[in-house]
Amino acid sequence: MAQGILAGRTALVFGAGSIGPGWGNGKAAAVAYARAGARVVAIDHNLAAAEETTAIIASEGGMALALFCDVTKMAAVEGAVAQALSTYGSVDILHNNVGHAGMGGPLELSEEQWLREMDINLNSMFRTTKAALPHMLKQQRGVITNISSSAGIRYTGYPYASYYASKGGVNQFTVGLALQYASQGIRCNAILPGLMDTPLIYAQIAG
Numbered sequence: 001m002a003q004g005i006l007a008g009r010t011a012l013v014f015g016a017g018s019i020g021p022g023w024g025n026g027k028a029a030a031v032a033y034a035r036a037g038a039r040v041v042a043i044d045h046n047l048a049a050a051e052e053t054t055a056i057i058a059s060e061g062g063m064a065l066a067l068f069c070d071v072t073k074m075a076a077v078e079g080a081v082a083q084a085l086s087t088y089g090s091v092d093i094l095h096n097n098v099g100h101a102g103m104g105g106p107l108e109l110s111e112e113q114w115l116r117e118m119d120i121n122l123n124s125m126f127r128t129t130k131a132a133l134p135h136m137l138k139q140q141r142g143v144i145t146n147i148s149s150s151a152g153i154r155y156t157g158y159p160y161a162s163y164y165a166s167k168g169g170v171n172q173f174t175v176g177l178a179l180q181y182a183s184q185g186i187r188c189n190a191i192l193p194g195l196m197d198t199p200l201i202y203a204q205i206a207g
Helices: 025-035 047-059 074-088 111-139 161-184 199-206
Strands: 010-014 039-044 064-068 093-096 142-147 186-191
Touching: 010 025, 010 074, 010 111, 025 039, 025 047, 025 093, 039 047, 039 074, 047 064, 064 074, 074 111, 093 111, 111 142, 111 161, 111 186, 142 161, 161 186
Parallel strands: 010 039, 010 093, 039 064, 093 142, 142 186
Antiparallel strands: none
């Protein structure tokens, strides 16, 4: 596995655990990085879920570390990045997969719910980028991949105003990063998935 195109690189995947049985996007991405040869740091607010991901990687001969992190806390994010750096020596890929879609428009959502969605979906990417970017700049190379959503550019038929707004913010945050740091060897992109058959979808429908 270490012979892949990402051999010698370290990938930090925030939101690397699956919310239920099966394959979520973060879990799949973490395993894909490992299959390409990367050392993977699987980070999640559910440590057991992150450990499930790293167990899959280890069973295939890859290198992986599972970490707990609350992405709404800057100190926790900084600690996770520092631990990844001390374990593997570099921070080459930052994959931001954490997200939540709370149902409701402006009339149904409380201010607290609105702010919580922004904190999870958008502010978390600011925190992880702020923590990882200095190490990438020092190396003069790095890749940041932000998982946005088609909801960031169009109405999907579901009433989740905070999700639309936060994912729209992710898109423009990504544009700014890409243009500001491209000349310093940093590549930044956003992926905008549509509706996907993952455990998260079932959990949110049930909720």
